[in-house]
Amino acid sequence: xxxxxxxxxxxxxxxxxxxxxxxxxxxxxxxxxxxxxxxxxxxxxxxxxxxxxxxxxxxxxxxxxxxxxxxxxxxxxxxxxxxxxxxxxxxxxxxxxxxxxxxxxxxxxxxxxxxxxxxxxxxxxxxx
Numbered sequence: 846x847x848x849x850x851x852x853x854x855x856x857x858x859x860x861x862x863x864x865x866x867x868x869x870x871x872x873x874x875x876x877x878x879x880x881x882x883x884x885x886x887x888x889x890x891x892x893x894x895x896x897x898x899x900x901x902x903x904x905x906x907x908x909x910x911x912x913x914x915x916x917x918x919x920x921x922x923x924x925x926x927x928x929x930x931x932x933x934x935x936x937x938x939x940x941x942x943x944x945x946x947x948x949x950x951x952x953x954x955x956x957x958x959x960x961x962x963x964x965x966x967x968x969x970x971x972x973x
Contacts, residue, residue, distance in 0.1 A: 848928035875907025
């Protein structure tokens with residue numbers, strides 16, 4: 846699912862909107878697989894008099910009741926400009942999960958090298 850939030854919505858409220866959608870999914874026994882914030886982007890055409898919007902990509906699974914509730918939640922939320930739900934095949938979901946694991950492993954490796962490269966404060970004082 847891709848949904849676009851109005852560009853004037855502050856970052857704090859963006860997290861409230863995404864939390865609301867993910868809570869609706871989990872309340873109706875669905876599972877949020879991945880939520881990706883694409884940031885503020887230019888729309889291909891004006892949507893409700895807006896040229897830009899905050900784009901989000903959400904992968905989730907569940908029965909048709911989950912989709913009905915998510916649809917209802919997004920339809921009545923004034924901050925959401927547009928949304929579209931697409932059925933993704935298992936290969937696409939696996940690819941997203943693999944990329945997410947790689948990204949997390951890379952971040953962990955970068956953090957490990959940063960902590961190894963900076964000596965403790967006591968060693969820094971002795972060197973100078």
